[in-house]
Amino acid sequence: MGLLLGTKRSLLDTRRVGYGTAYDQPNNTYNADITGCTLGQTGIGDGATSFYFDGANDRVALSGAVLTAMGAALDGDEGTLALWLKVYNAAVWTDGNAHMAWRPFAGSDDELVLVKAQNNGQFWWNREGGGVDDTVVETGLSPTDWFHITMTWSVSSGVSGELKAYRDGVQRGSTQTGLSAWTGTLTQFVIGARNVDQRWYGWIAKAAIWCGTVLGQSDITDLASV
Numbered sequence: 001m002g003l004l005l006g007t008k009r010s011l012l013d014t015r016r017v018g019y020g021t022a023y024d025q026p027n028n029t030y031n032a033d034i035t036g037c038t039l040g041q042t043g044i045g046d047g048a049t050s051f052y053f054d055g056a057n058d059r060v061a062l063s064g065a066v067l068t069a070m071g072a073a074l075d076g077d078e079g080t081l082a083l084w085l086k087v088y089n090a091a092v093w094t095d096g097n098a099h100m101a102w103r104p105f106a107g108s109d110d111e112l113v114l115v116k117a118q119n120n121g122q123f124w125w126n127r128e129g130g131g132v133d134d135t136v137v138e139t140g141l142s143p144t145d146w147f148h149i150t151m152t153w154s155v156s157s158g159v160s161g162e163l164k165a166y167r168d169g170v171q172r173g174s175t176q177t178g179l180s181a182w183t184g185t186l187t188q189f190v191i192g193a194r195n196v197d198q199r200w201y202g203w204i205a206k207a208a209i210w211c212g213t214v215l216g217q218s219d220i221t222d223l224a225s226v
Contacts, residue, residue, distance in 0.1 A: 031066065035059045037192065043205045044084050044146045045226045051192075055088060055099070055201025059192035070189055075212040076110055076129055076182025077155040082215070082223050083114070083191075083207035085200075086146045092201050093142045094120045100198040101149070102191050102207060106184030114149055115198065125151040125165035125173075132180035136165035136173035146205075148224035152214045155179045169224030171217075 037060060038052040051060065062070050085101055092099060099116040113126035117137070125136040134153075150166040161179030165172045191207055193199030206223075215223070 033061050033063055035061070035193075041203055048205065050084070050086075050203045050205035052203050053192045053200040055092075055199055057193045057199065059190055059194075059199075061191070062189040067186060067189055070104075071106075071186030073211045074104060074106075074186055074209075076106065076112070076127075076184070077179075078153065078212050078214055080150065080152045080210040080213060080215045081112060081114060081208075082148070082150040082210075082220070084146050084148050084205040085202065086204075087116070087144060087202040090142055090144050092116065096120070098198045099200050099202075100190070100192065100194040101200050101204065103188065103194050104186060104209075105188040105190075106182065106186045110182050110184035112151070112153075114151060116200075123149070123167070125149070125163070127151070127153045127163050127179065129155065129182045130180035132178065134163045134176040134179055136163065136176060138165070138167060138172045146203075150215070150220050150223065152220075153179065154214045155181055166220050166224070169221040 036054060036056070036058040039049070041050045041052045043050040053059070081102060083102060087093065087099075093116070096118055098118045101114040101116070103111060103113050103115075105111045109128060109131040111126070111128050113124065115124050115126070116122070117124050121139055121141045123138050123141055127134050148168050152164045153162070155161040160177045163176035163179060191200075191204060
């Protein structure tokens with residue numbers, strides 16, 4: 001099951017349900033709530049569009065029956081998040097603010113987070129399951145063009161589970177192990193502004209989540225190519 005901003009790109013997993021311009025594809029049944037975003041913006045260069053987030057309160061969120069449906073589909077123990085990001089300008093990397101890109105949240109012990117951190121030039125890939133936190137941090141970042149982010153997680157992989165972080169199709173940092181089982185119920189599913197302190201400032205395109213599917217390197221490389 002998945003969420004897609006902009007025109008759907010047909011590849012990979014049949015277990016993904018896309019939200020085209022923040023709506024469900026192919027069924028058009030589960031629509032997301034759009035707050036303030038500017039749609040139809042220039043995308044990554046493949047002819048598809050993107051959403052602009054103003055760094056204040058712009059967000060795409062699920063609520064009501066749609067949030068419940070995503071909660072039923074979401075597999076906090078096995079899955080993949082992927083999206084394209086572009087910051088408004090270089091100053092975003094050094095403004096001392098956290099800029100949330102994506103956050104499925106199931107209580108204080110269970111969440112998935114993709115965020116430009118408060119720390120200058122840092123991006124964090126984070127999964128917390130059952131109160132056990134695993135994070136990959138990349139430092140020294142300052143791109144002002146589009147870049148691609150992927151996070152995969154699997155509680156069952158290897159001896160003690162694996163969390164992997166990718167930027168532009170290349171694994172970044174070390175594989176995190178020791179993952180714990182997801183125990184919560186989804187209460188928030190937000191792309192963009194989580195609150196007034198954590199909000200994306202720039203553009204987002206092709207956000208997708210695969211529930212129960214851990215994408216491999218070849219698929220991630222494909223996702224990260226225009």
